[in-house]
Amino acid sequence: MAGAAASRERWIDVAKGVSILLVVLHHAVVKNLPMEAPEALAGVVGGWDVVTTALKPVRMPLFFVLSGFVASRAVHRPWVQVRRRALTPYYTYVVWLLLLGAFFSVERLLPMNRTQDLGELGTDLVWASTGTWFLYALAVYFLLARLLSALPATWVLSGAVTLSVVSSELGIQEWNRFSVLFHFTYFALGALAPQVVRRVAERAPVPLPVLAAAYVGFTVLLWQLDLPTGVYLLLASGLGVPLGVRSAVVLARTTRPAQVLAWIGRRTLPVYVMHTAVLATLLHLPPVLDLESGSVLRGVLHPVVVTAIAVLVPLGAHAVLLRLGATWLFALPQRRPHPRPAPATRSGQASRRSTEACASTSEGPYQVSIRPSTSSLGERSASGPSSAVNS
Template sequence: MHTPLPASAAPVVAGAGTSRVLWIDVAKGLSILLVVLHHAVVKNLGLDAPEPLAAVAAGWGAVTSALKPVRMPLFFVLSGYVAARAVHRPWAQVRRRALAPYYTYVVWLLLLGAFFSVERLLPMNRTQDLGELAEDLVWASTGVWFLYALALYFVLAKLLAGLPAGWVLGGAALVSALSSQLGIEQWNRFSVLFHFTYFALGALAPRVVRRLAEGPRGRWGGLLPVAAAYVALAVLLARLPLPISVHLLVASVVGVPLGLRVAAVLARSGPPARLLGWVGRRTLPIYVLHTVVLASLLHLPPLVDLEEGSVVRGVLHPLVVTAVAVLVSLAAHWVLLRLGATWLFTMPGRPARARRQAPRRSTEVRASSSEGPYQVSSRPSTSSQGERSASGPSVAVNS
């Protein structure tokens, strides 16, 4: 059984009838916001910015590139961390962990494929025909590759769970380091190959992740030295002619601890922690819907008019677009659930845990795509305080 973080380092928040470790939800919230910001920069700002703001666009591009070794590696570490006990359970008890994200992947592969076959402005990895669709069912190349990877990584981690964790992590890291040398053209397929190391770290070495999140005692929890080390490492790596996979892997050695420490420190920040935790419990609808919002914005009057060449507007543009994409995605999710479209976000059928708890009276409809970082609620239900709650089902860190 995993020992939870001390209360000072890991505030908990009530939700779904159990306690959630708040820093995990905060980390998920940070990660999904960074994902949306990245797409707002490389897709929307790249199309909207006129020539006078090329330097601003390049600056934003440098910022989001510098965060690449943090956002997705951190997400996968968290995914593996919450699956750490499940990888040691019998297949009959945990097969939904693999089937549910793959089901959600297929649903959104088809829906987004249909949408982006009509919408052609947003730069996207589009599925062009039935042949490419068949390939994507086997090896994801589109923007919903994360869900595919969650299913694949859980199966791999479970198959390898009986081996020494050090050997598994060493082999996974070697594959990650070599992945950019294999001639893979699609970035998302490269990403599927590259990121298993991080899921394996969380699933097979959860104590390491917990120690990284705990950090030293104190208000800033050792955050500033880690941040300084990350900046210094990023500057050094930029000067070295390394393959991109080696560059990302080495940078993530500091980037992942940085993300964990930022989340742990923010988890003690009061209102910001509650807001980020709230977002972190709703990452699935943001993940699958935000590119639809970004594409739609290209066909509407601009949120931030950049034609005058205002540097301030150029700096604010990705932030405004990110906020709108997140809010509209969550609003669309709210509407879809109330129309009964829960099948868009969760595999039909009751999880085994829910069946074991029956016939307890409950109005909850659980909707976890993976019982990992991408979780989403499809209820309404009532919390123990009698308040309306929309938080997703919790997977206890030490369960």
């Protein structure tokens, strides 16, 4: 049973690792590559654009299905037990909205949805439009799923699908506010119908190569139909999300690749919030790969190398910041409970018994430690940032 649980956890972390890599690769393709590639490499730029566009029905839908799947038990718990889970993503969103807003008010080269003034900042606090919209969406989606958890899942999913379709008619497809409206369907699927996700992960009705070929053929067909963005993404993700889940399950059976992807998948938050700043900084440094020679090979490798840098640098910065105690950048600060003084006794045995009783109290399955050890505090600090973005 322990081995089966570990296997299930690994494929989820692997899938999250793949998702964040695809997000960074997408930004490396659409933001950095066109600005650094000469006209001679227009074909390479176009080819990469086709690849990252074809992955759009997989990238964020898979991320949100996983986020909802991990939160599927929490959405049915009492509010008092889950309020921190709802507050942490929004708190982190506000922190990085301010930090990145300050950064991109100075850095103006990278194509970004920037917060231009205090008015836009106020609007972003209510309805996200910048690159940190995923964190805002996590907070809002969790609250919606918790509020709607008493309703039949089919009702909620039908309403979410309708919202996804209608969002295409608002004329905001080029803004992240469209993404906030559109992707609730996937979080609701994972949170309110987790058995569907589990069934896809545990059963393989068709081999993975067949599923991949079907996805490619289906997306090509949908492109020809010139459908509204929301309709196209919903239909394509019907194969794209299962393809992502099954690919993660297969990758999780490997050794070294699974270890690397799962390790990244447990640290998606620092990569997500910091990678655009790294991409912007690279534009002001000597080129990673000199593309002026028109080398097709360099043009093909450029987004891959830039993605690697934009992932490794935030992970390194995250480790340093945690060592410096800057956990508030990645998780809502947690107040430490103060132990109640035990009544003085002649032998001190009553005091020890009182302390031990307090330390072992529990609320349901959750152990409550009054005086956590240094190692347990360190573990909570290290896991907090990952859970904030993946809950």
